[in-house]
Amino acid sequence: MSSTPPGDALHRLLHAYKRAMREAYRAAGIDLPSSHVRTLKAICGLPKCTAQAIAERMHRDKSQITRVVHDLQAAGLITRRPDPDDGRRQLLAPTASGKRLRARVAEAEREAGTRMVRGLPPTSVATFVRMAETMAANLDTTES
Amino acid sequence: MSSTPPGDALHRLLHAYKRAMREAYRAAGIDLPSSHVRTLKAICGLPKCTAQAIAERMHRDKSQITRVVHDLQAAGLITRRPDPDDGRRQLLAPTASGKRLRARVAEAEREAGTRMVRGLPPTSVATFVRMAETMAANLDTTES
DNA sequence: CGTCATGGTTGACTTTGTCAACTAACTTCG
DNA sequence: CGAAGTTAGTTGACAAAGTCAACCATGACG
Secondary structure (H helix, E strand, C coil): CCCCCHHHHHHHHHHHHHHHHHHHHHHCCCCCCHHHHHHHHHHHHCCCECHHHHHHHCCCCHHHHHHHHHHHHHCCCEEEEEECCEEEEEEEEECHHHHHHHHHHHHHHHHHHHHHCCCCCHHHHHHHHHHHHHHHHHHHHCCC | CCCCCHHHHHHHHHHHHHHHHHHHHHHCCCCCCHHHHHHHHHHHHCCCECHHHHHHHCCCCHHHHHHHHHHHHHCCCEEEEEECCEEEEEEEEECHHHHHHHHHHHHHHHHHHHHHCCCCCHHHHHHHHHHHHHHHHHHHHCCC
């Protein structure tokens, strides 16, 4: 019975969220898939950013990062140069246009984000986010 | 700073959740993709269930439902027979083994679900689910 | 030096979601 | 009645996202 399986609500929410984001991106003239956008955000956010760091930070497969990074570079949004300290690593950094795009993304997201939490007390939203993080951590760490 | 963009937390959570579910399914010897499982749950939950009803209920594309339903039928988990009242519609219902599977799924989910909310007060979890639903509704309804 | 871990790349593949065209069955209404 | 529109479902094609495993380099360490 349990009329509200938590997974369903989650699934619907993320689905709606992704749709809203894609919508927002398109409205802002940004035609990148959302995973690329998130990767770009990560690169802009982390100071000395490597592919590994991104993969770890957002729990994604290395191969995925490789491909996305490749695309972003091809689009002239980021630069990739070998780390002088370690020949295996490559340091990722946004270009000027990458940073500009990132700013526009932030703008679009803020708009959609506020729309999402319309009518909800801000403190609850903070709690919500914290809970989401706790749950994710719970699920992650308990992997045998 | 706003070190925690709400979307990221969401994404990580759903990702972790899906992984946990798949893990749980596999551990229970259920080798169905999660979308099939969710569809089966919907069919078991709705009394007189049509493909359209499912699509609407979980905001998914009709075509997706068609294919999943087809698979479930091929696996002998559901039956599909034309609605006597309307020749276009098809009534979907779980078979005996479909119901059994559904029960096992519920078991596995309960286990993973409780693991997820470990250490969180149950009332907060309820609030969390309600908020998730509100947000999803916010995003859905505000489409121009 | 050999061995092993690490960062990254590649290929093949599955799952999920999206779009558009299309059939068949109902409905509406002139 | 019959033409026009709706609705349920199907199909094909495709993009996006995630997963798995094998594979080079480079670096670290005995």
